[in-house]
Amino acid sequence: MKSQLSSSTEDYVKTIYAFTEWQDAPITSSQLAARLGVANSSVSEMVRKLKDLGLVDHRPYGAVRLTEEGRRVALTMVRRHRLLETFLVNELGYSWDEVHVEAELLEHAVSDLFVERLAAKLGNPARDPHGDPIPTAEGTVPRIDAHRLRELDPGHAGRITRISDENPELLRYLAHERISLDTEVTVVRRKPFGGPLVVRIDEGGASRDFDVADEVADAVWVRSGQPHQGCTLEPGA
Amino acid sequence: MKSQLSSSTEDYVKTIYAFTEWQDAPITSSQLAARLGVANSSVSEMVRKLKDLGLVDHRPYGAVRLTEEGRRVALTMVRRHRLLETFLVNELGYSWDEVHVEAELLEHAVSDLFVERLAAKLGNPARDPHGDPIPTAEGTVPRIDAHRLRELDPGHAGRITRISDENPELLRYLAHERISLDTEVTVVRRKPFGGPLVVRIDEGGASRDFDVADEVADAVWVRSGQPHQGCTLEPGA
DNA sequence: CCTAGTATTTAGGTGTACCGAAAAAATGTG
DNA sequence: CACATTTTTTCGGTACACCTAAATACTAGG
Ligand SMILES: [Mn+2]
Ligand SMILES: [Mn+2]
Ligand SMILES: [Mn+2]
Ligand SMILES: [Mn+2]
Numbered sequence: 001m002k003s004q005l006s007s008s009t010e011d012y013v014k015t016i017y018a019f020t021e022w023q024d025a026p027i028t029s030s031q032l033a034a035r036l037g038v039a040n041s042s043v044s045e046m047v048r049k050l051k052d053l054g055l056v057d058h059r060p061y062g063a064v065r066l067t068e069e070g071r072r073v074a075l076t077m078v079r080r081h082r083l084l085e086t087f088l089v090n091e092l093g094y095s096w097d098e099v100h101v102e103a104e105l106l107e108h109a110v111s112d113l114f115v116e117r118l119a120a121k122l123g124n125p126a127r128d129p130h131g132d133p134i135p136t137a138e139g140t141v142p143r144i145d146a147h148r149l150r151e152l153d154p155g156h157a158g159r160i161t162r163i164s165d166e167n168p169e170l171l172r173y174l175a176h177e178r179i180s181l182d183t184e185v186t187v188v189r190r191k192p193f194g195g196p197l198v199v200r201i202d203e204g205g206a207s208r209d210f211d212v213a214d215e216v217a218d219a220v221w222v223r224s225g226q227p228h229q230g231c232t233l234e235p236g237a
Numbered sequence: 238m239k240s241q242l243s244s245s246t247e248d249y250v251k252t253i254y255a256f257t258e259w260q261d262a263p264i265t266s267s268q269l270a271a272r273l274g275v276a277n278s279s280v281s282e283m284v285r286k287l288k289d290l291g292l293v294d295h296r297p298y299g300a301v302r303l304t305e306e307g308r309r310v311a312l313t314m315v316r317r318h319r320l321l322e323t324f325l326v327n328e329l330g331y332s333w334d335e336v337h338v339e340a341e342l343l344e345h346a347v348s349d350l351f352v353e354r355l356a357a358k359l360g361n362p363a364r365d366p367h368g369d370p371i372p373t374a375e376g377t378v379p380r381i382d383a384h385r386l387r388e389l390d391p392g393h394a395g396r397i398t399r400i401s402d403e404n405p406e407l408l409r410y411l412a413h414e415r416i417s418l419d420t421e422v423t424v425v426r427r428k429p430f431g432g433p434l435v436v437r438i439d440e441g442g443a444s445r446d447f448d449v450a451d452e453v454a455d456a457v458w459v460r461s462g463q464p465h466q467g468c469t470l471e472p473g474a
Numbered sequence: 475c476c477t478a479g480t481a482t483t484t485a486g487g488t489g490t491a492c493c494g495a496a497a498a499a500a501t502g503t504g
Numbered sequence: 505c506a507c508a509t510t511t512t513t514t515c516g517g518t519a520c521a522c523c524t525a526a527a528t529a530c531t532a533g534g
Contacts, residue, residue, distance in 0.1 A: 006490075006491085008490080008491065008492090028511080028512090029511075029512060029513085030510095030511065030512080038491085038492070038493090039492075039493060039494075040511075040512065040513085041492090041493070041494080041495090041512085041513070041514080041515090042491070042492055042493075043512090044512065044513050044514080045491080045492090045513090045514090046491080046492095048513095049490090060499080060512075060513070061498095061499060061500065061511075061512060061513080088351075091358065092351065092354040092355065092358065093354060094350075094354075098350075102347075102348055102350075102351060105346045105347075105348075106343070106346050106347065108346065109342045109343050109345065109346035110339075110343065111339055111342075113331075113335075113339075114325075114329065114339060117329040117330060117331075118329065121328065121329065243520075243521085245520085245521065245522090265481080265482090266481075266482060266483085267480095267481065267482080275521085275522070275523090276522075276523060276524075277481080277482065277483085278482085278483070278484080278485095278522090278523075278524080278525095279521070279522055279523075280482090281482065281483050281484080282483090282484090282521080282522090283521080283522095285483095286520095297482075297483070297529080298481075298482060298483080298528095298529060298530060475534105476533100476534090477531105477532100477533090477534090478531100478532095478533090478534100479530105479531090479532090479533105480529100480530085480531080480532100481528100481529085481530070481531095482527105482528080482529075482530085483526105483527080483528070483529085484525105484526080484527070484528085485524105485525085485526075485527085486523100486524090486525090486526100487522105487523080487524085487525105488521105488522080488523070488524105489520105489521095489522085489523105490519105490520090490521095490522105491518105491519090491520095492517105492518080492519085492520105493516105493517080493518075493519105494515105494516095494517090495514105495515085495516090496513100496514080496515075496516100497512105497513080497514070497515085498511100498512080498513070498514085499510105499511080499512070499513085500509105500510085500511070500512085501508100501509080501510075501511085502507100502508095502509085502510095503505105503506100503507095503508090503509100504505100504506095504507100504508105
């Protein structure tokens with residue numbers, strides 16, 4: 001069953017999964033190549049191997065979709081990655097912009113035993129330092145229904161539940177501006193002619209306005225409504 | 238400076254170092270091959286590469302010796318390995334026979350930052366769960382002067398300061414027999430005709446005799462004399 | 475000091491994961 | 505609906521870390 005996949009294989013599968021985690025369309029070869037930082041030709045070859053391994057469905061020139069088995073592998077890797085990120089932040093004092101690269105390597109080196117011991121030590125967290133849900137060992141993903149800040153209309157209010165960890169600079173910028181998970185935001189308006197979004201930020205009574213560039217608004221996810229709920233996972237639930 | 242060595246390269250260098258850690262003679266190609274579990278021919282090729290990288294001294298048909306640079310790299314890897322083992326035992330509840338394999342992989346995946354944060358969290362330990370000294374970040378090794386149990390004459394007493402972690406089964410056996418680091422032992426006699434060594438074990442007042450097979454006596458290191466001393470390392474010392 | 479046996483290296487070959495360039499299929503725009 | 509553009513695959517090659525089998529160098533016994 002555990003046929004010992006290579007690091008590359010694991011990263012391909014994880015990347016394919018990640019693409020559809022916050023949207024619907026399946027990933028194409030060139031998108032996969034771009035995200036992995038490899039040539040298109042490399043992807044073509046690897047996708048054929050993944051198909052032979054039964055991890056993806058693919059017909060030539062079509063998009064790449066995970067099989068059930070592929071999804072299972074992907075969730076294992078995502079669980080590892082996010083638990084490791086949580087460990088690095090909670091236990092080793094990393095900041096949230098430093099953890100992604102480190103976890104990207106570690107995820108391929110840890111054993112199942114390590115992961116489960118670590119999860120227990122961390123108290124089986126349901127989300128990672130960026131608000132991404134941590135799949136359970138059984139392969140279920142806490143559903144987080146949130147919307148991209150960019151797609152919210154003026155008037156909408158909510159709290160930030162996720163910030164994409166893809167760009168460390170963006171994370172540093174947001175930390176510097178004192179914007180983090182669980183920050184309360186309200187969309188005020190969009191400045192005309194494709195200008196930035198303006199949001200109001202609640203800060204314990206006080207509030208301030210903040211201009212959000214589109215690239216930032218694309219990386220921030222907001223859950224409408226009131227106090228934090230859902231997304232916690234009782235051990236054994 | 239950090240030219241990003243491969244995992245294989247790191248393991249070769251570490252294995253070359255380990256061979257001379259508890260004895261003098263430098264390692265030969267076939268010994269290296271046996272320890273790494275690869276063919277002799279693979280070692281020949283790799284040793285040439287290590288030489289090109291400036292990590293070892295070697296002339297054809299000669300033994301393999303680390304250069305200063307090679308020793309530096311080896312100590313870095315040994316530090317990683319032993320700190321990871323300590324982490325696994327102290328923080329994740331591994332037993333001492335389970336940690337070696339896990340650390341063998343993790344040591345190649347962690348960053349310098351990770352290692353130093355981990356060392357600090359663990360309180361900069363001076364030795365690992367098997368009693369092996371943990372080199373400092375600066376590359377100095379706490380000197381532990383101990384002798385193989387097998388080489389002690391009857392009458393000799395001391396405490397166990399190191400047990401080779403090479404054989405997990407042996408470690409499980411010793412744990413089962415309630416023999417661990419810091420156990421007090423006295424060599425009683427050697428049974429005739431190449432029989433086992435008999436040692437007396439102090440156990441809080443009580444004491445019992447124990448037969449030690451040669452393979453075990455080779456793996457256990459004893460420091461003569463009284464209470465535990467040396468081998469602790471003040472932070473910054 | 476020669477030679478049989480052992481240790482080591484060289485030669486030729488495998489699998490994995492990449493690459494750039496060339497060929498083939500899909501796409502969309504007039 | 506043709507055909508130029510873009511996307512994807514195929515093709516030939518590289519680097520790495522292994523392998524087995526063959527060749528070569530050391531070494532110890534006679
Ligand atoms: Mn990865
Ligand atoms: Mn994350
Ligand atoms: Mn290793
Ligand atoms: Mn150890």
